[in-house]
Amino acid sequence: MNLTFDHPSLKGSIQVPGDKSISHRSIMFGAIASGTTTVEGFLLGEDCLSTIDCFRNLGVEIRLDHEKVTITSKGIAHWKEPSRVLDTGNSGTTTRLMLGLLAGTNFHSVMAGDDSIAKRPMKRIVEPLRRMGADIRGREDGRFTPLAINGTQLKAINYSLPVASAQVKSAILLAALQATGTTAIEEPVATRDHTEIMLRQFGAEINRNGSTIEIAGGQELAARHVKVPGDISSAAFMIGAALVTRGSEITLENVGINPTRTGILDVISEMGADFEILETETEGERVADLVIRSSELTGIEIGGELIPRLIDEIPVIALIATQCQGTTVIKDAEELRVKETDRITAVVDELTKMGADIRATEDGMVIKGPTQLNGAAMTTYGDHRLGMMAAVASLAAEGPVTIDEPDCIAVSYPGFMDHLNSLVR
Known part of the structure; x- marks a missing residue:
């Protein structure tokens, strides 16, 4: 693709x-x-x-x-x-x-x-x-x-x-x-x-x-x-898309905001993101509409008890960090090495292809920004999260981005590219 x-x-x-x-x-x-x-x-x-x-x-x-x-x-x-x-x-x-x-x-x-x-x-x-x-x-x-x-x-x-x-x-x-x-x-x-x-x-x-x-x-x-509410792990990639593209404002409707899953919202808040949580009345799981606006962001340290609440969102958090002022450190995330692929190595390798200043550590990664990303041939390793990360990265890239095995995205987000393209102006 x-x-x-x-x-x-x-x-x-x-x-x-x-x-x-x-x-x-x-x-x-x-x-x-x-x-x-x-x-x-x-x-x-x-x-x-x-x-x-x-x-x-x-x-x-x-x-x-x-x-x-x-x-x-x-x-x-x-x-x-x-x-x-x-x-x-x-x-x-x-x-x-x-x-x-x-x-x-x-x-x-x-x-x-x-x-x-x-x-x-x-x-x-x-x-x-x-x-x-x-x-x-x-x-x-x-x-x-x-x-x-x-x-x-x-x-x-x-x-x-x-x-x-x-x-x-x-x-x-x-x-x-x-x-x-x-x-x-x-x-x-x-x-x-x-x-x-x-x-x-x-x-x-x-x-x-x-x-x-x-x-x-x-x-x-x-x-x-x-x-079933909308998946916040899927919404995270749309959140990232809005944050890394200037002049953006999107609304993500009916997203689950279970407190054990909202680490991504804590991270972007600490980074300085401009967003709103419009919670609705539901039974069981908490649900809200999320309004996300492009923002000037600052690098932070992410680790400890926060990691289990955002483990699936780390690929897009790493991408967001490439556009932050300063250094972002992700630690205590060794669980990423036994996901669909070794996501620490894969995220670092793929974002490095695009010119990101990022290096792997034993339990995470260190990202310095902001960095202009460039077009590249991206590998998904058959991992849906890496496929979505590459697609979102293309929004901030100078030059074309190619993604191998884009069909893997359907594992968690069928219609992802249709949704993304519908928001592009």
């Missing part, structure tokens, strides 16, 4: 696609619950479609009508043993959360995904599930997919997460629903709580005391209606 923009500005309003994390969980909870669950605003991205495919192969009836999904289930006890390998595609969320669900079933199943999933660490999920009594086997003793799960009766555990991970926490919570006793999970830093919110929405009792979450096993969930 070739992109050339001649000093554009961005104007107008768009609604970004549904939140990926919530879309995944809406299918999972609809499959666990008894009755018919309806989902509005579902993300039609490849990762979320992989989740639907897996549950269909477990015998759950799922109907898809554009962004509306209907899930009819009699509950987890009525799932069927799959006749083939459950293909999770490129989705780490599907793979990891389903481990928690499948561990407590009464049948055998096997999960595998694409080449990227085959390289991503699974032991962090497998170990606590084994402590609960799960029988999980796989490559390198369960470190990597494919993973074979022999469902068994699980027991509750007390578990302290060694790393802050919403996926590990969620997998244990989902397994705990099927376990005997009360499971307690202590997390070192608060992470995304979409699973906890949805558990309550579907009728489960779950308690938090400080950094510890407790949930009793044997609870049954009831079907309900789920409204």
Whole structure:
């Protein structure tokens, strides 16, 4: 894909696609619950479609009508043993959360995904599930997919997460629903709580005391209606687009602003961005319209407890930092090295091609700005976040930008380029 923009500005309003994390969980909870669950605003991205495919192969009836999904289930006890390998595609969320669900079933199943999933660490999920009594086997003793799960009766555990991970926490919570006793999970830093919110929405009792979450096993969930807000991780790239193009003002409608996900807003606020949060009344997840205006920005230091709240947005934050006055330091983000690709190395390599003053560190990167970006041939490594970063960078570049494998963007943001082009003036 070739992109050339001649000093554009961005104007107008768009609604970004549904939140990926919530879309995944809406299918999972609809499959666990008894009755018919309806989902509005579902993300039609490849990762979320992989989740639907897996549950269909477990015998759950799922109907898809554009962004509306209907899930009819009699509950987890009525799932069927799959006749083939459950293909999770490129989705780490599907793979990891389903481990928690499948561990407590009464049948055998096997999960595998694409080449990227085959390289991503699974032991962090497998170990606590084994402590609960799960029988999980796989490559390198369960470190990597494919993973074979022999469902068994699980027991509750007390578990302290060694790393802050919403996926590990969620997998244990989902397994705990099927376990005997009360499971307690202590997390070192608060992470995304979409699973906890949805558990309550579907009728489960779950308690938090400080950094510890407790949930009793044997609870049954009831079907309900789920409204999925726009994904702030997708909105972040449009936020970045407005901030790096002069004379821009855009409105992003119906964006989820769950406090565990709004690190990007904290970062741009500290950088000096001009924006507004117009919150609306909703049930469950918090939602707002975001108004973003191009701004003169200053480099900052980003690290510590903020990192889990913006881990997926770091590629676009790095891009924004190239246009800031001064130095931006991103640290404590070593988790980026085990994403769809090693995002620290990839972000640094790709922005360096464009002339950015950026260097990698063991757990992050250092960016000095402002720097004039130049056209370049950008590589996505099949990573949707890097594809969107490259497209946004083209707005600030002198000369054409080419992007290999642009189709990878559809993993999380189908129609991204259409939305971006609709805002260009």
